[in-house]
Amino acid sequence: MATIKDVAKLAGVSTATVSRVINQTTYVEPVTRERVEKAMRELNYHRNAAALALAKRSGNMLGLITGNLADPFFARLARGVEEIARQNEFRLMVCSGGHQAELEKSGLDFLINQGCEAIVVHSTRLSDQELIRYAAHSPSMVIINRHIPSLAHRCVWLDNEKGATQAVRYLLEQGHRYIACVTSDLPIADRQQRLTGYQAALAEYGIQYAKEWVISVPFNEEGGERAAQRLLESGIPFTAAFTFNDVMAAGMMRALHQRQIKLPQNLSLIGFDDVVLARYLYPALTTMHYPIERMAWRAAGLAIQLFNQQTPLPRANRFEAELIIRDSVWRKDPSSRAPSVK
Structure with missing residues (x-):
């Protein structure tokens, strides 16, 4: 046979x-x-x-495609989805896409073939068209942290541009004028959206920035260390930096402390995500709180509702980041010649 x-x-x-x-x-x-x-x-x-x-x-199964689970951001996402799965007596099956198109695709295929009909997908590398094709055959699939207009009713996403604008605007309000943007070296949507927000805030203050102000590195602790080195070697009198996420800021802090750069007096830092470690860094990190748990609850709940063929309540699935002020930003007089990392 x-x-x-x-x-x-x-x-x-x-x-x-x-x-x-x-x-x-x-x-x-x-x-x-x-x-x-x-x-x-x-x-x-x-x-x-x-x-x-x-x-x-086999029973009700909820699938989750996520990024690198070693990253505290994705651990928060998984925890939020798991809570909703438990409340609804669904078993949870998780695959990590690792920000690689092939891993994301094979993970999705695996979940579907294992019988997961309700699925929450965090994908950075699959195209909109590929996700639309999967969604056409998986009516209970919900996409998180990404907005595809034709699937808007099944997307839960963050206004990254607005969050980045708010973060950089805060630095500008504190008197900083030379602000680096430490961002991801992957061509993902979050990167472009936050870069656009960074540019918009500088434009509000009439600041022309050079391409050297944008430092692209892997978005992990090692990337942050590498960014600190490039920032020091740039020759530009930066007094502040906006980082793509908190773990990059942590890596920068370590590298700068090793070089005896005083934080935040010589360099102010503002992160993005508000992971748990942000409040325990020294100095405690000012950051943008990413409500990923609430977004995970919404996405998982929506996937289960669709699986049960229930009509979801009319809700806005667009979320916003919140500024969390701690100790890593120094107020600077823009007319003074205060220390910088030059």
């Missing part, structure tokens, strides 16, 4: 692709689908009815 592996081998595809064709769970290119169906006919392949029945009895 032919198996799914036999079909995959003859068609020249993965077993996951064969499963998608059989179960009609996600989009498969017509040429690929035809190749799989031809292989099934040639091998006289039939689905295992007992296995299919077992899968249908």
Whole structure:
């Protein structure tokens, strides 16, 4: 008797692709689908009815595609989704996409093939069109931290541009005029949105910035250390920096402390996310609070409602960041020649 592996081998595809064709769970290119169906006919392949029945009895499952779970931001996201899953007696299955298109795609395929119909997806690398295709075959799939206009009713997202503008505006209000933007080196939507917000705040104050003011590095602690080095080597008299996230700010702090740069007197820092460690850094980090737990609750609840074929309550799924003022920003007189990191 032919198996799914036999079909995959003859068609020249993965077993996951064969499963998608059989179960009609996600989009498969017509040429690929035809190749799989031809292989099934040639091998006289039939689905295992007992296995299919077992899968249908497996119970309610909520899937989650997220980023790097070692990052405290994504740990908060996962915790929020888990809380809603527990409240609704759903089992949670988690896959990490790691900000890689292939991992995000294979993770989604895995969750679908494991019987997850309600799914919360945090994807940075799959295209809008790819996510639209998945959504067409997965009516209980909800996208978090991203806005796709044609799927707006199934998206939960943050106004990154507004949050970045508020963060940089706060630095400007404290007298800073040379403000670096330490951002991600990945071409993700958050990066562009926060960069646009940074530019908008500077424009409000009539400040022309050079491309050297924007430092692109990996958005982790090591990236922050690298950014600090590049900032020191730039020759630009920066007095403040706006970082893409808090862990980058933490990495910068470590590198600057090692070089005996006084914080915040010589360099003020403002982060983004408000992860737990932000309040325990020295100095405690001023940052933008990202309400990812509340967004995770909303996204998971919406996915379960769609799974149960309930009509979701009319709610705005756009969230906003909140400025959290701590100790990492120094008020500077813009007319004075206060110390900088030059």
